[in-house]
Amino acid sequence: MSSENRTSVPNSLNEHWMPFTSNKDFKENPRLITEAKGVYLTNHQGKTQIDASSGLFCNPLGHGREEIINAITNQLKKLDYAQPFQQGFGGSFELATKIAKHTPGNLNRIFYTMCGSSAVETAIKISIAYHRANGQGERFRIIGRERGYHGMHIGGTSVGGMINNVKTFANILMPGVVHMRHTHLPEHKFVSGQPETGAELANDLERICANFGAENISACIVEPIAGSTGTLVPPKGYLQRLREICDKHGILLIFDEVITGWGRTGSPFASQEFDVIPDIMTMAKATTNGIVPMGAVACKEEIYDTVMDASPKGSVELFHGYTYSGIPVAVAAALAVQDIFEKEDIFNRAKKLTPYFQKGLFSLQDIDCVDNIRGYGMMGGIDMKLNTKPGKAGFECFKACYEAGVNFKATGDCLIIAPQFICEEKHIDEIIDKLRTGITSYQKNQKN
């Protein structure tokens, strides 16, 4: 059947094993999205919903952007695939130059991956490769953080710190990983922006150095704002302190900017927003406005140079890469996205919209079943009070909000809100109104 003739509602839901989904629940009562345009989605019942999480943080420019669709179509007609090992095509170099213009400091060497998870694996491997090339092959430990999310490959799962993602796979995780505590303190209730307290939690890294030997540690990886766990904003001074400790011990600092990258905080990257430059940085999601899978890792020039210099000319310097590293269709989408970033001054647009969004978000704190709200830039997390078991309130509330016409991602008991940057104030109003309706309706049903 050609794709145009495919029905929006399939005959069978049995064969597709859905990711991060309650499959049994979904298949009894499916939520199928059939169309998307701008800030709106349409579902298989013909109902319109506002997209309050930019898909999975990946479509800040809105759905159905003609410029991106045209760029992809033209690229496919001209060159649909070029293998990325020992050959290339011009677009991936052009894109790397454009990305490097936005990355902080001299993180000007760009390695393409397929997604956020593969970007994290790549960042970890590059840190190891760098130290080996530097004569420090004993540095093998990677330091992560509780409540971190770094994708679902083995390295990322190991350094991540969300219990449900880890416990099933405990026996196959990467060795040598140690976790710092997360940064969410009880006094951080209903704090908008960076909390004043908690910077000292960064000293966990110093303790780990004392306990495990800093000379064994390759890198410390954190999300500048922990996104998937519900927008944990770094306490003031926290990231600066991590940077100091890493510098003191020769540990590489990796910022996982898969969510925060490309404007979510109002700056191109959270690194610039918080004025801390990592050694390695990941990005994905918004790189192509979520339309074609793509991720990238940006490294300091000296990391690249060290790895290059350690190998004789003519040999492969880094034995790592993917069949889909920087393929033409992804590059075409990303180049079109770069054009839109520039033409529509997108990062400033996100920055300007932030106060309006944050005000709306925090206006929901009067609802009884709301336990906490956090927010920074164009992202926010709403914690629901615990229901009978963890995760139930989040999921039930998500479904009530879906019925109310607002779509987002829920993780555990947190509703994750991350509107598109193309939103106008009226769209933010609509998101907040519909969230209020959905959350209140969830609350009422609990009481009945």
Ligand SMILES: Cc1ncc(COP(=O)(O)O)c(C=O)c1O
């Ligand atoms: C910070 C972070 N790193 C990595 C990932 C994994 O990205 P992907 O799902 O594209 O593999 C995510 C996804 O949400 C993320 O938020």
